[in-house]
Amino acid sequence: MTPFLLSQILVGMAICTDLLSFQGKGRKHILVCLIISSSLISLHFVLLEHWTAAGLGLLAGIRFVTSYFTTSKKAMSVFVCCSLLIGIVTYSGVLSLLSCTGAICNTVGSFCSTDRRMREIMFLGTCFWLTHNILAHSPTAVLLECLFLSSNIVGYYRYYVVRPAQTGTLSH
Structure with a gap:
């Protein structure tokens, strides 16, 4: 098995935990899923020799x-x-800038006290990682970010768009 194929399998496993992450309401549920996912994604980038992303993935798990x-x-x-x-120590161009910016956004998001704000900030971080993964030529990682973004949007819609409207309807 080639390192590339193994890297794509690891991201496939991370996809499963990412999909679960934003479908739960609780902040802690989201974080447990992201701990697992970050570890798998970090190993994926080690296999692809994208050292900034690998280091940031490991740091994300921590x-x-x-x-x-x-x-x-x-x-x-x-x-x-x-x-x-x-980002500075492993700098290798635009990929390092994108992954570092995405990691910083996700850092700010993960320390938010509410899952709503965490979701909102992670929308932005995910966009940086999506761009990174496109340029890094990792198709499964691109799929992962697309699914993560979609899952986050669906969860956000379910909990903060539909439910408030339903609650408002019930109170009248």
Whole structure:
């Protein structure tokens, strides 16, 4: 089995956890799924030798574990600084800029105290990662980000567009 094929299988496994992530209402449910997904995605980028993305994926797993227990802005700041450091140390052009920007957005999102705000900020981070994965020529990772974005939008719609409208209808 080639490293590329194995990398695509790992992302396929990450897709499953990403799809589950935003279909639950609870912030902690979302974060547990993202911990698993980030680990698999990091290994995927190691196999593709995209070192900035691999380092940021590993850092994301650690960040999601931390943000499971705290929404401290100090902790968030540490992870933003670590993302920047990884981006600088492993810099290799536009892919490093895209992955670092996406990681910073997702860092800010994961330390939000509500899942609604977390979803909103992660919309943006996902767009940076989607662009990164297109340019990195990883078709399964592109699919992963498209599905992650779609799942996030569906979850957001279910919990923050439809339910408030239904609640408003019931109260009249």
